[in-house]
Amino acid sequence: MSQYPTGLTIAGTDSGGGAGMMADIKTMQTLKTFATSVIVGLTAQNTEGVQRIETVDAAMIDAQFASVAADFDVRAAKTGALFDADHVQAVVRNLARFHFPVVVVDPVMVAKGGSHLLDEAGIATLKTDLLPLADVVTPNLPEAELLAGRTIHNRVDVLNAAKQIQQLGAANVVIKGGHGTDAVVADYVKLADGTDYWMESPRVNTNRTHGTGDTLSSAIVSYVAHGMNLKQAIRQAHDYLATIIPHPLPLGHGHGPLNHGLWEEHDEI
Numbered sequence: 001m002s003q004y005p006t007g008l009t010i011a012g013t014d015s016g017g018g019a020g021m022m023a024d025i026k027t028m029q030t031l032k033t034f035a036t037s038v039i040v041g042l043t044a045q046n047t048e049g050v051q052r053i054e055t056v057d058a059a060m061i062d063a064q065f066a067s068v069a070a071d072f073d074v075r076a077a078k079t080g081a082l083f084d085a086d087h088v089q090a091v092v093r094n095l096a097r098f099h100f101p102v103v104v105v106d107p108v109m110v111a112k113g114g115s116h117l118l119d120e121a122g123i124a125t126l127k128t129d130l131l132p133l134a135d136v137v138t139p140n141l142p143e144a145e146l147l148a149g150r151t152i153h154n155r156v157d158v159l160n161a162a163k164q165i166q167q168l169g170a171a172n173v174v175i176k177g178g179h180g181t182d183a184v185v186a187d188y189v190k191l192a193d194g195t196d197y198w199m200e201s202p203r204v205n206t207n208r209t210h211g212t213g214d215t216l217s218s219a220i221v222s223y224v225a226h227g228m229n230l231k232q233a234i235r236q237a238h239d240y241l242a243t244i245i246p247h248p249l250p251l252g253h254g255h256g257p258l259n260h261g262l263w264e265e266h267d268e269i
Ligand SMILES: Nc1ncnc2c1ncn2[C@@H]1O[C@H](COP(=O)(O)OP(=O)(O)OP(=O)(O)O)[C@@H](O)[C@H]1O
Pocket: 019, 110, 111, 112, 139, 140, 141, 176, 177, 178, 179, 185, 186, 187, 201, 202, 203, 204, 205, 206, 209, 210, 211, 212, 213, 214, 215, 216, 238, 241, 242, 245
């Protein structure tokens, strides 16, 4: 594999290195995708929580998009933490302007430590303005509940929530099952063509899952950038996580980070 296609992460930073844009860049690099970035906000964060947030102003967001788009052939982009309605709107404006071939929206709302990474007005704007631009949206279970406006207790509820989220305008929906308690982690996929299925893997009993959602969405970006169709890319991204989650790095005192380096032994793309 000699060529590095370009991916783009539009997200917040994590000074602790395990989640947010840092997880995105590590994932893309591991999957041999050149990671470009638009920083929407900075977090002072570690495995135990988020200590401080500072967002970037809209003009600087526009400038980052323009710099990347002027010089790189971005094959796929993802959004992560966007913090509030103004920042969701700034991202929407730029996505509409630059038309990247594939857009994955990871509707990050609450960090594993409990801090809010998107306020209520931001959630509303994400639903009305950003989801219609999403080729794929990847909510976890609590995020799917908020997007669909209904509680989820079982698999039928997941199916109904996905249908409702698709009606908000996202072409393909992946509802991640990491927040469940079953022995099996089940991610539900509902594709634009109406087909749907579950992707299952054994639940790993660990709190070292910081940045799993960021990793899933940036792995989808990477596989798409390498030419896979969305169905293949979503499957491969799920398998990437199932492979690395059982072997985390023993770092930090809270929700520890993933070990992306482990994947290099596989080097399947
Ligand atoms: N304990 C676990 N064992 C196996 N797979 C897991 C586990 N936790 C998460 N996953 C996988 O990781 C991916 C992300 O799921 P999760 O529901 O944790 O997303 P998330 O809450 O958005 O993550 P984060 O907010 O930490 O970035 C899914 O593909 C899920 O199957």
